Amino acid sequence: MSVKGRLIAMNFLQFFVWGAWLISLGGYMGGSLHFEGGQIGAIFATMGIASLLMPGFVGIIADKWINAERLLGICHLLGSACLFYASTVTSYDQMYWAMLVNLLVYMPTLSLTNTVSYNALENNKFDIVKDFPPIRVWGTVGFICAMWAVDLTGFKHTCAQLYVSAGAALLLGLYSFTLPQCPPAKSESKTLLSSFGLDALVLFKRKKMAIFFLFSMLLGAALQITNSYGDLFLSSFKDIPEYANSFGVKHSVILLSISQMSETLFILAIPFFLRRFGIKQVMLISMTAWVFRFGLFGLGNPGSGLPLLILSMIVYGMAFDFFNISGSLFVEMETTPQIRASAQGLFFMMTNGLGAIMGGYASGAIVDLFSKYATVAGQTQVVSRDWQSIWLIFAAYALVIGILFAMVFKYKNGSKMVKE
Structure with missing residues (x-):
């Protein structure tokens, strides 16, 4: 498969993982699990907590120690485990912590996929400004496909939506280790304050x-x-x-x-x-x-x-x-x-x-x-x-x-x- 094709597959799966539960999880928690509105809001607020803490922290690791594509794979494998666990729980406390840990490892992957894409395109002499948007749009396609899949299968109000997301995360986690290498940029002097x-x-x-x-x-x-x-x-x-x-x-x-x-x-x-x-x-x-x-x-x-x-x-x-x-x-x-x-x-x-x-x-x-x-x-x-x-x-x-x-x-x- 061409470099562009491999990056398209990565972006498709990246957002498929998210789309499989982001829109339908509230209905599942409020309907099948009978969570209250405040409990649902608190679980979705974990996305903000993860966005606040993790992208900068994971960015430091990718900048200094671990290849971005390997870190991407590790994050998705951990996220897959969290999603599988979330599919088995029915209490608010268990769901809250499962989704919090899942989002702590998922939210940084949004920037990691961009980093891997930019690096691969640059190394293969592509024009990033011209060639990246048509690749990235497949992420939105993946998100929509996940929503349709969960809806048409009847999974939208069951824990099965989390199985779908976990399976896609597992696939992407393994696939990430085959992506073009994106080694740490050791020459970059990026401060802790700058990363956050x-x-x-x-x-x-x-x-x-x-x-x-x-x-x-x-x-x-x-x-x-x-x-x-x-x-x-x-x-x-x-x-x-x-x-x-x-x-x-x-x-x-x-x-x-x-x-x-x-x-x-x-x-x-x-x-x-x-x-x-x-x-x-x-x-x-x-x-x-x-x-x-x-x-x-x-x-x-x-x-x-x-x-x-x-x-x-x-x-x-x-x-x-x-x-x-x-x-x-x-x-x-x-x-x-x-x-x-x-x-x-x-x-x-x-x-x-x-x-x-x-x-x-x-x-x-x-x-x-x-x-x-x-x-x-x-x-x-x-x-x-x-x-x-x-x-x-x-x-x-x-x-x-x-x-x-x-x-x-x-x-x-x-x-x-x-x-x-």
């Missing part, structure tokens, strides 16, 4: 950057909410005869996969929007899209309201990609080469680390606030849940963030780099 993005903390002395990173954290709290509760929400309609046999209930994960399809389309639209509106306006468009993402969930249903749900899936691509990519570009434009990599790491930590932790626990508290529970045969079960109020509160949160961002974040000539 902490030497970029000096940016907080600048008001504009401090405001930007604060809003990055606040918006980061919204990024995984629909991943945590989207399937649980759609599956709740099965108890209503009018919707029980609808496509949105029977194939809720496939419906949710439209969000990932939308991502691939809006990524291609970003250059146009940046040239036309500039970075600040694109970030505001993202925040507005989050309002619609949540609001349409609150107003939609799998029956006559299905078009509203589909529209919510479509705007997700704009909501998710526009902030992440335009925000990354803003950081690139506003920092010096000496701390550029660290600044990107800080942006990741604020959104996917602190923001995700805050969002996981806060969203769980909101879900529990609008839920009624009862103990049946010693097991906590949901009696009722006001999903419309839950989603509209999330929409109001995104709206407030957008309004405040427009008022306090002062930035002109946001499209300068793109135009040049």
